[in-house]
Amino acid sequence: MKKLSLILIAILGIAAGKKEFYQQNTKPIMVHEQLSSAPAYQVGEQLQYRVHYGWLDAGIATIEVRKAKDTPVANKNLLHMVGVGKTTGAFDWFYKVRDRYETYINPSSGLPEAFLRRVNEGGFIINRDYVFDQANKKVKTNKGEFDTPENVQDLLSSFYYLRNIDMTKAKPGDVFQANAFMDYEIYPFQVKYLGKEVVEVDAGEFKCYKFVPVVQKGRVFKDEEDLKVWITCDQNKIPVLAQAEVLVGSIKMELTSYKGLGAPVAAL
Secondary structure: OHHHHHHHOHHHOOOOOOHHHOOOOOOOEEHHHOEOOOOOOOOOOEEEEEEEEOOEEEEEEEEEEEEOOOOOOOOOOOEEEEEEEEEOOOHHHHOOEEEEEEEEEEOOOOEEEEEEEEEEEOOEEEEEEEEEEOOOOEEEEOOEEEEOOOOOEOOOHHHHHHHOEOHHHOOOOOEEEEEEEEOOEEEEEEEEEEEEEEEEEOOEEEEEEEEEEOOOEOOOEOOOOOEEEEEEOOOOOOEEEEEEEEOOEEEEEEEEEEEOOOOOOOEO
């Protein structure tokens, strides 16, 4: 059932594999090289999703953007993003998931200054606290200080960072990469752009960009392209659907509601 908890954060645009599994024929485009001038999100944005395992409702996830009140760092002029995922119904009886991710992003740079992770998956507990020194390319953790590359992200901030890609310049086949610090290592998160499609979910019908996060083959997923994500063809670029074929079935995560968007949404 750890597969379910992975899909609870799949909508964040994250495919957490080791470095050696990221091998593309095309050189990836670093996200900071193709950022849109218009922000994809704003304070007040709230997105809610439902997770299906086969035909069963398995969980829900919510992601929202707030103005930071209390921050773990000296800078108080930050955005506070919170992502929460949990199992529901029968799944809650035999494998309870309660995941909470928080990131504090500098709105001027789009880079995180702090990250908190609180995970309880079937009694398996993970607590992580990171403080980023972006100027000196360092991150402080409870296991010491680590070096980072420029423009480093965390698990949740990567979701918002990837949404800021300027899609007017994107071509099918382009691979985008953002480096993120997770579990005391640097992970090169990569997504491949496939083109445009129209998809229908609980929240409505949307014109979307289709992406494949590059994932580790043979562990959770049957094939490296068995996880697909669709995001709206508009300035917001909100994910509306994530669908995965895993070794023991299929999992789908779809948008059920949204509010507080900064621009009109590409709903049909």
